[in-house]
Amino acid sequence: xxxxxxxxxxxxxxxxxxxxxxxxxxxxxxxxxxxxxxxxxxxxxxxxxxxxxxxxxxxxxxxxxxxxxxxxxxxxxxxxxxxxxxxxxxxxxxxxxxxxxxxxxxxxxxxxxxxxxxxxxxxxxxxxxxxxxxxxxxxxxxxxxxxxxxxxxxxxxxxxxxxxxxxxxxxxxxxxxxxxxxxxxxxxxxxxxxxxxxxxxxxxxxxxxxxxxxxxxxxxxxxxxxxxxxxxxxxxxxxxxxxxxxxxxxxxxxxxxxxxxxxxxxxxxxxxxxxxxxxxxxxxxxxxxxxx
Amino acid sequence: xxxxxxxxxxxxxxxxxxxxxxxxxxxxxxxxxxxxxxxxxxxxxxxxxxxxxxxxxxxxxxxxxxxxxxxxxxxxxxxxxxxxxxxxxxxxxxxxxxxxxxxxxxxxxxxxxxxxxxxxxxxxxxxxxxxxxxxxxxxxxxxxxxxxxxxxxxxxxxxxxxxxxxxxx
Numbered sequence: 148x149x150x151x152x153x154x155x156x157x158x159x160x161x162x163x164x165x166x167x168x169x170x171x172x173x174x175x176x177x178x179x180x181x182x183x184x185x186x187x188x189x190x191x192x193x194x195x196x197x198x199x200x201x202x203x204x205x206x207x208x209x210x211x212x213x214x215x216x217x218x219x220x221x222x223x224x225x226x227x228x229x230x231x232x233x234x235x236x237x238x239x240x241x242x243x244x245x246x247x248x249x250x251x252x253x254x255x256x257x258x259x260x261x262x263x264x265x266x267x268x269x270x271x272x273x274x275x276x277x278x279x280x281x282x283x284x285x286x287x288x289x290x291x292x293x294x295x296x297x298x299x300x301x302x303x304x305x306x307x308x309x310x311x312x313x314x315x316x317x318x319x320x321x322x323x324x325x326x327x328x329x330x331x332x333x334x335x336x337x338x339x340x341x342x343x344x345x346x347x348x349x350x351x352x353x354x355x356x357x358x359x360x361x362x363x364x365x366x367x368x369x370x371x372x373x374x375x376x377x378x379x380x381x382x383x384x385x386x387x388x389x390x391x392x393x394x395x396x397x398x399x400x401x402x403x404x405x406x407x408x409x410x411x412x413x414x415x416x417x418x419x420x421x422x423x424x425x426x427x428x429x430x431x432x433x434x435x436x437x438x439x
Numbered sequence: 440x441x442x443x444x445x446x447x448x449x450x451x452x453x454x455x456x457x458x459x460x461x462x463x464x465x466x467x468x469x470x471x472x473x474x475x476x477x478x479x480x481x482x483x484x485x486x487x488x489x490x491x492x493x494x495x496x497x498x499x500x501x502x503x504x505x506x507x508x509x510x511x512x513x514x515x516x517x518x519x520x521x522x523x524x525x526x527x528x529x530x531x532x533x534x535x536x537x538x539x540x541x542x543x544x545x546x547x548x549x550x551x552x553x554x555x556x557x558x559x560x561x562x563x564x565x566x567x568x569x570x571x572x573x574x575x576x577x578x579x580x581x582x583x584x585x586x587x588x589x590x591x592x593x594x595x596x597x598x599x600x601x602x603x604x605x606x607x608x
Contacts, residue, residue: 156491157490157491160494161494161520164494164516165520167516168513168517169517170513171502171513172512172513172517175512176511176562184512187512188512192506199461202458202461203461206461
């Protein structure tokens with residue numbers, strides 16, 4: 148009878164302690180370590196801190212010696228580990244080289260020569276996302292309205308024109324790329340001074356049309372922006388194929404974009420909005436390009 | 440006299456928690472693994488205590504471990520309560536057999552560590568995310584087995600009482 152009573156008592160205590168433990172765990176999870184449990188922890192730690200410090204001070208020299216003895220047999224393992232660490236360090240060094248190159252690109256981007264006061268009125272941003280499908284010709288930058296970015300502002304990188312800001316949030320912005328078929332830009336051939344439009348084709352070269360061209364264009368001729376949506380003289384690309392003007396139809400050829408859109412990373416958003424003094428009169432704008 | 444042995448057990452458990460957080464976790468952790476000294480002391484003292492006293496001792500030692508460590512409050516309390524209870528239950532089967540007693544320490548350490556891992560995981564701690572989780576469980580059990588050679592006789596000597604007089608009797 149006494150044994151049964153003791154068994155019942157110990158079982159009740161066991162269940163109580165287990166339940167109490169679960170209550171403590173649940174409470175600790177719900178209060179995320181704060182509240183009463185946090186206060187309790189702080190109190191106990193405050194109480195035991197001096198004891199732990201004193202014990203550590205006493206045993207540290209002895210423990211160090213004992214630890215060294217225990218690990219004596221493991222020196223070979225330690226050596227192997229150090230070799231692995233060295234390999235890891237070499238790998239990190241290689242990565243550092245990549246970062247250095249990236250840094251140089253950024254430095255160049257910061258010193259990018261832009262017409263007028265554009266350089267000071269701009270911000271460097273980084274591509275944080277691409278388009279949502281194969282037919283989405285846009286990228287998302289990691290900076291937005293909070294950094295002064297607004298819809299319509301041109302985006303360049305070291306190589307040339309990237310596109311323009313299509314939409315913006317406080318901390319990000321979406322850039323419509325030059326390759327977007329919906330995107331046409333007024334351009335000028337740097338040597339011949341022919342004016343025309345460069346239109347995206349989804350990928351690869353841009354389509355160039357100039358109804359006013361009255362002479363041949365040579366492959367490799369540099370193509371820059373004409374003042375309109377973008378500031379003048381931003382590099383767009385080079386003429387991909389030589390072409391002769393057709394009777395009464397001007398010139399039609401292709402332009403190889405200066406920018407490698409597959410490897411976009413750092414870009415500069417220029418705080419330039421169309422409609423300033425540089426905006427050409429309507430009759431100057433090439434066919435297909437609208438004055439915003 | 441009623442609580443004398445429990446008090447000795449509690450004092451040993453507190454000392455074990457302090458040693459665990461100072462000596463073993465910081466200095467004596469060969470291969471990056473420390474023995475589970477608190478669990479070992481709970482098992483060693485539970486062999487000398489009654490069922491209720493062993494559970495209370497386990498709960499107290501576990502709670503102190505939780506409070507001084509950075510674990511969820513109550514996990515070690517539960518684990519060591521269970522360990523204390525199981526130790527007393529298996530005591531009649533291993534008492535008098537040195538090797539069996541040592542093996543029970545090994546098995547109880549593994550059981551305790553695994554129970555902790557499971558409970559921790561259930562309550563959102565990433566215990567099993569540790570790539571060395573099983574190595575730690577196994578090595579801690581081995582260390583406890585080796586330490587038990589010294590801790591068990593020491594505890595028995597400190598707490599040896601008249602077998603006819605229970606702690607709660």
